Amino acid sequence: MSRLRDSIQDLHDQAQDTAPLDAILSRSITQPEYTAVLGRLYGFTVPLETLLDRSLRGFELNHPYSDLMRAPDLYKDLIYFGVTGNELRNMPQARLPSTLELPAALGMLYLMEGSRLGGIIIARNLEDCLGLGPDCGTAYFSSYGKDPHALKDDFDRQLVSWVAMTREDDAVINGARDGFAALIAWMNAMERSH
Numbered sequence: 001m002s003r004l005r006d007s008i009q010d011l012h013d014q015a016q017d018t019a020p021l022d023a024i025l026s027r028s029i030t031q032p033e034y035t036a037v038l039g040r041l042y043g044f045t046v047p048l049e050t051l052l053d054r055s056l057r058g059f060e061l062n063h064p065y066s067d068l069m070r071a072p073d074l075y076k077d078l079i080y081f082g083v084t085g086n087e088l089r090n091m092p093q094a095r096l097p098s099t100l101e102l103p104a105a106l107g108m109l110y111l112m113e114g115s116r117l118g119g120i121i122i123a124r125n126l127e128d129c130l131g132l133g134p135d136c137g138t139a140y141f142s143s144y145g146k147d148p149h150a151l152k153d154d155f156d157r158q159l160v161s162w163v164a165m166t167r168e169d170d171a172v173i174n175g176a177r178d179g180f181a182a183l184i185a186w187m188n189a190m191e192r193s194h
Contacts, residue, residue: 004110007173011180018187024122027129034130035081038140040190042074044094044183048108051096055105059162062154067146070112073139080137094186100175103168106159107175111183113155116148 015021020037023029029037049069056065078088100108119141126132126141134142143151163169 003169004107004173004176008111008176008180011177011184015180015184015187018184020187020190021122024125027125029126029129031081031130034126034132034137035078035083036190038074038077038081039083039091040187041140042071042078042088043091044186045071045074047093047096048112048179051098051100052105052109052112054098055100055102056109059102059106062158063151068109068113068151068155070140070143073144076139076144077137094182096182101171103166103171104175104178106162107172107177108179109155110159110172111176111179113152116143116146116152119143120148 016025020029020033020040023033024037049071053065061068075088079085120143123132123134123138123141126138130137132138134144138144159172163172
């Protein structure tokens with residue numbers, strides 16, 4: 001697991017340096033800017049979760065995949081800020097492949113589950129600078145109603161066991177890197193569109 005973590009550290013650092021996440025971490029984001037970030041994340045997360053749902057079929061997760069999905073929390077946050085269902089349906093969505101090989105899908109799921117822990121820090125910053133909380137705008141970052149540590153630890157154990165059996169660690173790493181690179185490009189494109 002440490003090899004996987006080390007292999008994506010450079011991309012993790014790049015993601016934190018994107019203007020939207022940097023503004024949250026530096027506590028300089030405004031509520032309209034934050035709502036735009038949520039919309040951008042929604043436009044990435046919905047197609048990614050659809051892709052993972054298709055690509056993980058046949059892989060026995062310890063939790064139903066629906067328990068790991070995070071788009072419903074983004075939906076809840078966006079509705080809280082007054083975004084309508086029609087606006088959500090018309091939000092731009094990232095273009096991702098139609099399917100992935102299982103190792104790549106597991107790498108991308110590792111990325112999503114890892115982001116839960118970073119989300120805890122982001123949720124605290126949003127509480128400090130905008131007065132938001134899990135019921136009012138930070139359900140996505142706070143993993144509302146779930147234990148992010150338990151979910152991540154459980155998935156990590158399962159992934160380590162699977163990699164030990166299959167020796168597909170390079171493909172898992174590549175999937176995680178590809179997912180991070182796609183997310184960074186998507187978030188950076190948000191900045192270019194403003």
